[in-house]
Amino acid sequence: MEKGIIVAGNLLVDYVKMIDNYPKKGMLANITHVTRGVGGCAANTLSNLAIIDSSIPLKCIGAVGRDENGRYLMNFLENLGIDITCVKEWDKEMTSFSDVMTVKESGERTFFHARGANAVLSEQDIPFETITADIFHIGYALLLDRFDREDAEYGTVMARVLHRIQKTGIKTSIDLVSEDSERFEKVVRPSLKYCNYFIANEIEGGRTVSITPRKEDDTIDREHIKAICKELLDLGVKDLVVIHAPEGGWAMTREGAFYDVPALQLPCGYIKGSVGAGDAFCAGMLYGIYKQYGIEECLQIACAAAAANLACSDSVSGMKPIETIKQLYNLYH
Template identity: 55%
Template structure:
């Protein structure tokens, strides 16, 4: 019987700097505090899942360099009892890192990223026998994994070929993408969607893949457009579920036509300390709910609760709690009667 969740992709050390304002070119801002910790899709999502349910069997697949940052990643995985057999050390490379500049008052973030070992991590580094023993496989971030983003003559991209191979092992697949400026979404992400059972992304990423603007001219979220984006992504080949998250809430569409929107929790003033990893926390909530066969309303509540727990601290993991505590938080701050 298949058991556990394998997560592959970006392993990053985040250096989070809290700043008073984001300076214009040539101007100065003040760094108010700093911290560091593991980041990226694989580290963040696995850390969230391990915190939510320490009994859950988890496997990490990724690459680090021969440096102190690599040690930080490996120590983190050991601490949370996450399987490390799928993590390889790429000689002559540095571990990927990101300088995360976070405006203290708003939580808005700007990222300065060094790809490092993630740029040379490829499908040949995956242990498919190990992955085949798991029930679910999640990978991210597309657009930030150079080898997986490469073109493939048969499947469109190497990511698409990889997901197809994992699906052939009887494993449910899921993919996340990174937010970036540019026109690569259609050519890099679309080919892989037809080999995804689940697709979880934010509203901007989903909108760029679908070529639909998720927000109105005044910046407000267009929920009708969000529903249309979910439908367009399903048309691209996602087989079971599309979930899009935004600061205002999350929308979903299932293969049998069920859809809904669940507002984000109404958090008290001063609650939010930072938003690094909030999307990964939301994703972890959805993955856990799918693993446990929760109905979608409960899944969205858990995902919103996990994201809200994340917001309580400046880094990507310190705010996370157990599944029970996340549901308690969600029930406390949920907008009553607003879910559809």
């Protein structure tokens, strides 16, 4: 019997605002279109998984405010068949939100974020005694205040939580946020020895191990990506390290096998936005792992899931069922 996937962490509303340019300080940009959608690791990853394959049991652990945005999030997830019984509503905290400023021509986006109820989500909100799943995924490290706190025994609260989850026999997985800081070593590294799967982009993976993922001309350095994967495994990741970037996806197993799958070659005009593309990749990867596909096929599905996401400006509207995702890969790889 399938036990399914639990995703814990950030729940928020994205206000995706299309702009004609990203202005210099003090200058003006025109907002040409505004949409509201779900956002954050838990909402995006679960929504994408539900669309990819509605037969998988899915459960959300998170926090929202008792407000209109909170109701919007809860209804959206519930309508996709996701179990929201472990989403806590707070009276004195607003639902987290982000203004996602997206340049229309390139799809590049910049986030202005309000932490809201995500800042009070804690270890006490996880039902360890009754929890059942095949995979427990949490994100984003560096953006969950109470999980990022120091722990005298484990280094961080998140590391403690992942250890408790692993002791129940559930495989654990983490994702990070792309933060411009020096906190990666202190906040992320303690969790590595308690996660089976590490799935993050090239910036986050590189900063965790202090290896630059790109060359001086800003092209991806595949040898450095390979070094990042090896270092993360050496620091404790048990089964698989996965790194993604606009150029593609890479993975390394505990045994040292390395996989490299290029991004799809999408036609001109296809990309409408890139918000949530990383979560879409992650959902595709988790789906493949859950279904016990080979690593290369997992990466192919993940790259195609990310490509599906790029067809719409919000985080989840572009996602498709698994057969369509496979067709997308065959069409554009």
